[in-house]
Amino acid sequence: MLKLYQFKRTWSIPNLSPFCCKVETYLRMAGIPYELKPSLPFGAPKGKLPYIEDNGAAIADSRFIIDYLKTHYTDLDQGLTATELATSTALQRLLEEHLFWATLYSRWQYTEENWQINKQAIFEPLPPIIRDIAANRTRKKIQRQIYGHGTGRHQPEEIFTLGKQDIDALTVSLGDQPYFFGDKPTTLDASAFGLLINIIGCPIESPLKEHGLTKQNLVQYVDKIKQRYFISDMNQ
Ligand SMILES: N[C@@H](CCC(=O)N[C@@H](CS)C(=O)NCC(=O)O)C(=O)O
The missing domain is CATH 1.20.1050.10 (Glutathione S-transferase Yfyf (Class Pi); Chain A, domain 2)
Structure with a gap:
């Protein structure tokens, strides 16, 4: 299953990082199953969170992650002009x-x-x-x-x-x-x-x-x- 590496939940919001929250929200809006991996950025592929691992590949940066999700799973922007x-x-x-x-x-x-x-x-x-x-x-x-x-x-x-x-x-x-x-x-x-x-x-x-x-x-x-x-x- 796709793994999402992000900061642990706090403050009663999905994530204190806007970018981690963006990716998890996209996954939920698109109904894509995933596993959460609470993490810190030290050692992340680009030294920042979020990143995902899926089918042996690691993808960093919310923009590239969402491009990947659009291609391999669901494109929420499909109906846009x-x-x-x-x-x-x-x-x-x-x-x-x-x-x-x-x-x-x-x-x-x-x-x-x-x-x-x-x-x-x-x-x-x-x-x-x-x-x-x-x-x-x-x-x-x-x-x-x-x-x-x-x-x-x-x-x-x-x-x-x-x-x-x-x-x-x-x-x-x-x-x-x-x-x-x-x-x-x-x-x-x-x-x-x-x-x-x-x-x-x-x-x-x-x-x-x-x-x-x-x-x-x-x-x-x-x-x-x-x-x-x-x-x-x-x-x-
Ligand atoms: N452009 C990146 C930005 C990611 C980002 O800035 N993440 C911050 C948390 S909000 C981070 O991990 N910073 C750690 C650091 O700079 O050491 C994306 O869209 O994912």
Whole structure:
């Protein structure tokens, strides 16, 4: 059976990683059987989670994993027009390559309180003797990445202004539809749910979360997907 390597569940959400949550949501939306392998990124094929193993092959990165799932199992985007597919790609990039960085900043850099909550959730599986060293080393690495990306060069209020613009774009794009492209879930919904639940549904406080919680359609969207696809096994 297909194996999904991701962080262990925490915070009563499917996964604290938007990308792991995206892949698991895709698997559930598509009804593909899988086995969970709670893991840490050290030793992962590209040093990041998620990755999958299937029929002797290891595939890393949520985008390549979903390409594989589309080819070998079920393509949730099959019914989309070329224009919808283009919009799907553009919004996934907004989520994963832009809004993601403001989210990352809120966890690893914004406040000490958020960092402690994030640290506890990620590094708790490690033996106490190496936990703090690994956490502090990873924190420095991620802060360098946030600076390298450019997000880390802005003031906190500027970072959250940019993130709020992304949330506004998502609110308008979803409108009052059940999913971004109507009645059926697609890859974009797996991606959007993965990141949005990690902004509005987790214990990391920030202006981004406050802003997201004012968008009723996004709040209901996240809640409905969680109820529909995950509620029975939130304690795994
Ligand atoms: N583009 C990748 C991003 C994956 C990613 O950034 N994973 C993070 C967790 S959210 C990770 O494992 N980071 C570990 C590290 O950078 O050391 C995907 O779509 O899967």
